[in-house]
Amino acid sequence: MSDRPTIAWLHAALQGAYGLQDAWWPAESPLEVCVGAILVQNTTWQQVTRAIANLKAAGALDPHAILALPPEAIEDLVRPSGTFRQKTRRLEIFSRHIITRWDGNLDAMFAQDGTALRVELLGIWGIGEETADAITLFAACRPTFIVDAYTTRIVRRLGLVVEGETRHDIRRLFTDALPHDAGIMRAMHALLVTHARTHCRAMPLCTGCPLADRCDYWKEHAA
DNA sequence: GTCCAGGGCCTAC
């Protein structure tokens, strides 16, 4: 029975393979982070990029503008990102929350404690744990760990979690192992995304994966 | 034509 890899090992292995990652999120403003986090639900960044370009071109990357336009107009703008009726509703509800609760001032909303912010975000319809964590970490710059499909796939294939363990177990695994620091959380997330996009894809079997010798999925399928 | 992509809500058990 081989020893189970640790988060420290994973972090070192990914950093060794991909180098230091910029603490990135592809957005030009905190609001764009929020909109992107909602639009990327169950789709790819390629699609989100199109939708955000549409919103910008229409002058609709703004809470007041989103509420001023008819829903059908927003639906047309965000259509490339899929589930466009749901996402239009989510953008409207998020915009209304910022305006009514914070007078449209995102900076004020993000000035509060990270834990309180996360709880507030989770109370907004259409924002679940992953979206709340993405906004908390990349828009408000507060430390929290994002468990997304990439993270889940990577830790499952490496045997860091076993069958039956949930996203909460995965989140605890990382938060227990990493310093409570936004920069480190961002860098870890960036490394996971980079690795998933480069090698750890759903199908087909990857080639040249730097973690292949510890990957249960690779061992199973390469045979 | 089929599967998949950086989810979240609702319903049924």
Place this chain on the structure above:
DNA sequence: GTAGGCCATGGA
């Protein structure tokens, strides 16, 4: 508390 259905586009 959790498994399954639903939303919907575009690329491989």
